[in-house]
Amino acid sequence: MSRSAPYDRDTAIDAAMALFWQKGFHATSLKDLEAKLAMKPGSIYAAFTSKEKLYLLALERYFAQSRSGFREQVARAASPLEAMADHLRAYARLAPNDMSRQACMLTKTLIDTRATDPTIAAMTRDYLTAIQNEFAAVFAAAKEAGELADDADPDRLARRFQANVTALRLALHQGMAAKDFAQLSEDMAAEIENLRVKLA
């Protein structure tokens, strides 16, 4: 793969993301990468330097896609608070073969690398914080719009929300029955809607 082939590079990073997300950093072998990327070992190293560097590129891609997907959901929603409730409910509507029916790649990465690869773990923490800040910004917008009480704390709500999202995605990963999963996501969405300031 030459530097003049950005399309191929992009495709290769997407393929690496899907593979790493599924198998994890440690369980993914160079042989797995060769097959998935349809590249020879020499080309993989020439293009990406190391398995760790390729992993970091795949993780960056995952983060960027997650963030832009969330921002699109927010832009389409009836209000900031509705966007947050909808985000939780959306997990119950994922297609059977959707890649997001596994735990969040950031969660998986932190579990897989905290004790073994500080560089990847530190990058993952930064992305998790950035996502939490995205959530906090929407709660702040909900407060600004009068949907939340004046004493609502967007950062606190964002931490609670991120905990809920993480847990939901682990329940999907675990293979929770569809009916139970819909109920769980609905319980979490209802908590968000209960935050809404009642109009007098």
Next chain:
Amino acid sequence: MSRSAPYDRDTAIDAAMALFWQKGFHATSLKDLEAKLAMKPGSIYAAFTSKEKLYLLALERYFAQSRSGFREQVARAASPLEAMADHLRAYARLAPNDMSRQACMLTKTLIDTRATDPTIAAMTRDYLTAIQNEFAAVFAAAKEAGELADDADPDRLARRFQANVTALRLALHQGMAAKDFAQLSEDMAAEIENLRVKLA
């Protein structure tokens, strides 16, 4: 290690549990096990057959310890509902060097092995279900004792509770600041206490 040394075998399984819990199934090498268990490779295989079998023994130990720890908490608590709220708050009181300041070994295992080791993943799902059933039994006792409304669904509450515990432990694993973590566990404990039927 001979079969006539149950104490050593027990100690070895404890040591394997600590190592596997920290590093994960895939990232733990035979060399790591040799060092941690202070056993030669031949002795490890003679005693435990394979890395997978030793992992399953370590996981069983983790499950048994988690369950008995939870049952002791319940036995000490003022009431079933208080036991559940206390369980969430207890994570904010863990000692700085407590092994439980990392994600639950069952969560870590499912993430590490779902795509790569079906035997371990299936065993993990069974343990997670068994823990969920422990939680449901305590909610059922709370209902029986009149702490919960007549229409409370112990299984539904147990799924929500397990999601909260999983998320709390991932927040610890991620290294959330102590103040924020205490607030998050308190928010979850308050949700449990809000379920309490108000006396007229």
